[in-house]
Amino acid sequence: MGDPATLGTARAPLADGMIRVEIKEKRFGRLPVLSHVAFEVAPAETVAITGPSGIGKSTLLRIVAGIDKEFAGRVDTPARIAMVFQEPTLLPWRSARENLTLVHPGLTRAEADAALARVGLAEKAGDFPGQLSLGQQRRLALARAFAGRPELLILDEPFVSLDPETAETMIALTEALIKEARPATLFVTHSETEARRLATRILSLRGSPATLAPHAVPIKGVNP
DSSP, rough: OOOOGOOOOOOOOOOOEEEEEEEEEEEEETTEEEOOOOOOOOEOOOOEEEEEEEEHHHHHHHHHSSOOSSSEEEOOOOSOEEEEEEOOOTTTOOOOHHHHTSSSTTTTTTOOOHHHTTTGGGGGGTGGGGGGOOHHHHHHHHHHHHHHHSSEOOOOOOTOOOOHHHHHHHHHHHHHHHHHHHOEEEEEEOOOOHHHHOOSSEEEEEETTTTTTTEEEEEEEEOO
């Protein structure tokens, strides 16, 4: 990996609010996983990352989120970041409401209940995650992410393993929440349909070690 002094750091964004990612190299032991991955995400822009399974998409997201700091390069991000994982990663011994208020200590009970209502869980505030269906757990994870008013939202295949009807509900909900809150959004998906529906731009990882394909695919303008 090289001199530890070259390892990446997550810092506050520049004055223009752009999120900048420049990963020169990411290794797991001697195995290079990512190489020369560089891109920007503008405020309120939604960027999809696609590519084959195992190529390093989730690793890229973890670097941007600041979870994985063992890489060569630099990532400039805002202070408020929320990440939604493939699995809901909820606190099983806490209620739905407490899953919001414990993560966001400044959130009032009324604000937490309003966040739950926005994702259709108004009647589930006192329920524990084990009492919720998988679709409801995913909605709770979304409510928790948006309750922190993120400037950058990171989604790691949040619709995977859902049946088509539940997935459609989740996609529509996510689309509405992004339009309302307008965070910069970076998400991973295997679905071209999901990418084209949610993203303003699609980036594709290819090769070994993975790097970005030569041209990003523009989808649409930033949602007004």
